[in-house]
Amino acid sequence: MNTAIVFILIFGALVFFHELGHLYFAKRAGILCREFAIGFGPKLFSFEKNETVYTVRLLPLGGYVRMAGEDPETIELKPGTKVGLVLNEKEEVTKIVLDNREKYPNVRVVEVEQADLEHKLIISGYEEYEEDLQTFRIHEKARYVSAGEETQIAPYNRQFGSKTLGQRALAIFAGPAMNFVLAFVIFVMIGFIQGIPVDKPIIGKVVSDSVAQKAGLHEDDKISSINNKPTNSWQDVVNIVRENPGKEIKMDVTRDSKKMTIQVTPAAEKEGNVTVGRLGVQSPVEKSLFGSIKAGFDETYRWTKLIFVSLVQLVTGHFSINDLSGPVGIYNLTGQVVEYGTIRVLSLTAVLSINLGLFNLLPVPALDGGRLFFFLIEALRGKPIDRQKEGMVHFIGFALLMLLMLVVTWNDIRKFFL
Known part of the structure; x- marks a missing residue:
């Protein structure tokens, strides 16, 4: 039981700080972050704060920050579509109700003639029993309601693609960077707790x-x-x-x-x-603060170098896939480390954090490094690559990573029972 709890805490810390890096710098750039998720699959727990839904999901295979603009944003309001509009005291649209309009007593039903939810933020149409075309201004934080769920609209200036190349690159790079920061802080803590050898x-x-x-x-x-x-x-x-x-x-x-x-x-x-x-x-x-900080830098550098060399050896064929460990292998390792106490658990967390940071910086599609590689190409050619083509490359990369994860997990299970 202790192993399971420690494993969940380690996994949660690694993913939380990684995704926190993405979230913080994306929000600083003004990007609407729809969801901050730990894990994948069905929701176990969620709450909303400052435009973002924070969720814990069932499958402990990572996490993500869903930024506006990374998926198709526009809801298609074709001419002739009837929608319900909820207005505030300034006559601005705060909700666009696509169905179940009877649940909103003060809704104004409009037959859409024209709608722009990204740039002009307007809806033009005809109200029931009215012959004059009316134009309604949409609040920049308005929500559209469909199937009982509310989703905030994303004006273009709040979307990922509207930001400068530097802002987008920083929002992506910040995830792996936070893993190195976490490792450094942990090594400093260890140095301060048990002292620095002299x-x-x-x-x-x-x-x-x-x-x-x-x-x-x-x-x-x-x-x-x-x-x-x-x-x-x-x-x-x-x-x-x-x-x-x-x-x-x-x-x-x-x-x-x-x-x-x-x-x-x-x-x-x-x-x-x-x-x-x-x-x-x-x-x-x-025991000294300065010595602990120095030890934190030294240990972070030492492990970064060691893991980087291992990754290079993996790419060049010196290691095989059988030498890799996935969640099952890490779980087994956690069980062994728990027996040696808190310091060993902290050390393992720091090393895994560096491992996660370096792995994510690899120029592989679907990883942060793959996205940064596309940004580099954009900087060199002066314009971004077609979003559909880039999305297809990332999709293929994600599928291959999931296949690799299955192979590594199977190897871990075989090692466990052998």
């Missing part, structure tokens, strides 16, 4: 029932020398201990301003084909 000859935590504890070594003991050899760094301590498996060594230690000498015999442990000495102590750490 290269000083000071003992960190002492492992219970280790040779160090039995010999009397304590946390924060400062080691000035081992076997009369000065130790100026933690690496000096590690090197000498490793070179003396099963051999007694003499450590000159300072504890609370008092100097003492402690005899200890490092345990002999196998490391590959080599036997090395171990004391059972951890490296010293320091």
